[in-house]
Amino acid sequence: MLLAVRKFAKSWVAAVLIGLLVISFALFGINDVFKGGTSNYVVTAGSRKVSTADFKREFDNFRKGAEQQVGQPITSEMAAANGLDTRVMNEVATREAFGEMLSKIGVKPSDSLITRELQKIPAFFDQVSGRFDKNLYGQRLKDNGLTPPAFEVIMRDQVAENHLASAMANGLRVPRAYTALGAIYGLESRDVGYFTVDPRNVVAPALPTDAQLTELMKENAAALTRPEFRVLTVVRFSPTMVSANLPIDPAELQKRYEFRKDTLSRPETRSLVQIPVKDAASAQAVAARLAKGEAPGAIAKSLGVDAIDYADKPRTAIADPKVGLAAFTLPAGQIAPVQGDLGFAVIRVSKITPGQAVTLEQIRPQLEAELRKDAAAEKVYEMTQAYDDAHGGGANLAESAKKANVPVFTIGPVTAQGAGLDGQPVSGVNPKLLASAFALPQGGESEVEEAGNGEYYALRVEKITPKSLPPLAEVKPQLVRVWMMREMVKRLQTKADALAARVKKGETLEAVAASIGARVGRATSIDRQNAGQNRVLSRDALIKTFGAKSGEVYTAEAATFGLVVAKLEAIRAPTGPTLARITEESRPQMTEAIFREIQADAQKAAATLVKVKTYPNNARVAIGLEPLDPKKDAKAPQTEKTK
Structure with a gap:
């Protein structure tokens, strides 16, 4: 298919079609040719509208930041699969709605204020004069896909939002009682008594029957089912296969040297x-x-x-x-x-x-490597053409590879995620190759596909092993362990519940613990600051301790395998001087938290007030993806999605 496209692109038919497209673009505009005059907006918020071009710029900027964080490229498909397109669209919608609301309520910075703010941005300063440069300002915006009017709208929104936030924050301070409650919550300490119920305190369960194990397997079918495996025969066309043995033409080497010497000197x-x-x-x-x-x-x-x-x-x-x-x-x-x-x-x-000046001998290795790379790319192209000609003529993958003088090799069994039978990654595969392989039936052969970095591949699906549950005999030891563990936990819980019921009826912890040969332990002065350092009680026990009332009896997981029966024996509030100090120290942080909540609520209210609408399919089209539902977003405003 790839080679067929190449051939077609060089034909006179393609030239005529391209000419017709150019005329169409000139007469009607690119958007009209492809969209038929439908809505070109991703977000509308009152008088504000975000076009697909504007959204693409926002998305690309967000994606660049994400790529720097994860250290690898992020395709539009990957971004959409993880909801990044929707996230950016919603953030843009929130911003535009809030900006529209500020404008409606009269928070509008003056032109002179915006000019002064723009002239403070160092990125627009001339390096020689150290002053704001209007030409540099325009060029920097152009480099980032912006125009001065569009950037000034962004600046105007930011200044308006900052002014509103400053006015609100300067007059906002939470009541002392509010922070006092927070301080009491954070500083109160608790004492708990407990004893452990372990496997020695219950009767061990009998080994399960095959029928019980079969039922357990059915209950956990989703976790136990093995994925589909495929065995592939692959033909790979790679420059590394041919570059090492390619001769270097001295005339081409001299020509490349003359072309590159000025830049390399x-x-x-x-x-x-x-x-x-x-x-x-x-x-x-x-x-x-x-x-x-x-x-x-x-x-x-x-x-x-x-x-x-x-x-x-x-x-x-x-x-x-x-x-x-x-x-x-x-x-x-x-x-x-x-x-x-x-x-x-x-x-x-x-x-x-x-x-x-650099001499030819100084850069000979570099230039020879470049020439070999170019020659290898041309050789790979010739090999793919030879393969495609044979395959298009009716030869199968192995026969076509032989005619193109390209080796074949077997991959698999392999899953759609690239794992082998042992669960480890299989070498020689990539997501694109796997996607091709799992889109074909058994015996199906792909066309020549591009793999990236100048490489190509073609493949045949030799065998498909459908996903299935493993035989019981194969996983019986693991199932027995799981079944025995589950039954033991049930027995421990039943025993712990019975012991806890005795404590609730009035028996002491010591008496109930002694009945099973256990000893009572006590953890005192546990608070929310030092709980993470406690190594005696499990996380589950600590969570239940802070959720219990004074005198309450409860069961929880033990720090080792088993359960604890515990009783909350005391709750102590912080002392007066400490409470007063923490109350005052936490007021700024509490005020800031309240302000953030108010700001979030204001943004939600703005979306409702201005009736912001989003067009998810237009967002997908803007980043080069097909709409999930081509009819949606492309008809009229009644299909808009109101936030």
Whole structure:
């Protein structure tokens, strides 16, 4: 299929079709050709609308951040499978709704305020003057897929939100009683008495019958069922298979050297100082002052400008081409006035480091590797063509591989996730190859598919082993252990419940514990800060301890295999001075937490107030995926999804 597409793309029919598409785009626009004039929005929030192009920019920025965190590329398919497209869409919808609500209630920053805020952003400063540069501002926005009006809307929303948040936060402080309750909750300590019920205190269960094990297997069929396995025959077309033995043409090597030598050579560098001046007369005066030994910085300061220092820079690093030409013409130590494209200047060259031209022998290994890589790619293409021609002519995979002089190898048994019979990863597979393999029937053969990095593959499904439960005899030892453990836990729980009932009726912990030969232990002064350091009680027991009332009796998992019967013996509130101190110290954090909740509620209210709507399928189309339901989002507003 891949090679057929290549051939078709070179044909006259493809050229005519491309020409017709170009005419269609010119007459009707790209969106109209593909969408038929349907809605092009991903989010609408009152007067605000987020187009598919805007959403794609937001999604791409989010994906780049996610890729940096996980350290690997994230495809649109992977992102959608993990709900990232929906997450970004909802975040955009929340932001746009809140911005629309702020505008409706009159929180609107003035144009002059937005201008001042923009001019504070260092990314838009000219490196020479250190001031806001309007041209640089426009270029930086363009590089990030933004326009000044669009960016200023974002700035306006941020400033408005910050002003509202500051006004609310400055007047918000939670009551002391509120933080006092939190302090009491966090600082109260508890005492618990307990004893352990272990397997020695119950009758061991008898070994299970095969019927019982079969029933256990059925109950856990989802966990025990083995996945489908497939055995594959694979043909791989890889540059590494052919690159090592490819000869290097000396003429091609020389040609590549001539083309690359300038970029691989080390250019001449110079250190110099440049002082901007307003005219030729000023240039002559500054040159004279430099010649007398006056410091460039002092001269520049007296003129109200900044001296520009270039330290070991190539000619291309100098902003003004004419100044660069003059600087790389002067001998070291010389001073010269220059009329550049950006105005007059005076330069003084202090250091010259000669360049070094790279020789063919110095970069021969690198160039030979490049040539072999290119030749290998061409050879792989020829091999795929030979295979595709044979396969298209009726030959099977093995016969086609033989005609293309490409080896075949067997993979598997392997699951759709790439694991073998032992559960370990199988070498030689990747997600794309597995997807192809598990989309074919037994005996089915794929076309030549691209694997990435210049590699291709074709495969045949030799055998399919359907998913199934293993034979009982094969997993009987494991099932016996599980069954015995489960029955033991049931008996322990029954015993612990009976003992706990005796304590609840009035018997002491000591008396009940002694009846099974156990001893009572006590954990005192447990609070929510030190509970994590407790090694005597299990996590389950600690959770139940903090959920119990004073005097309550309960059972919980023990720290070792078994259960504990426990009684909460005391609850102590923190002392007055400590409570007062913690109450005051926690007020800022509690206030901040309350403010975050208010902010979240305000954003939810904004979505309702402005009737924000999202178009999930348009979001999928924006990132290059097919809509889940092509009819949805493509008809009219009645199919919109209201948040």
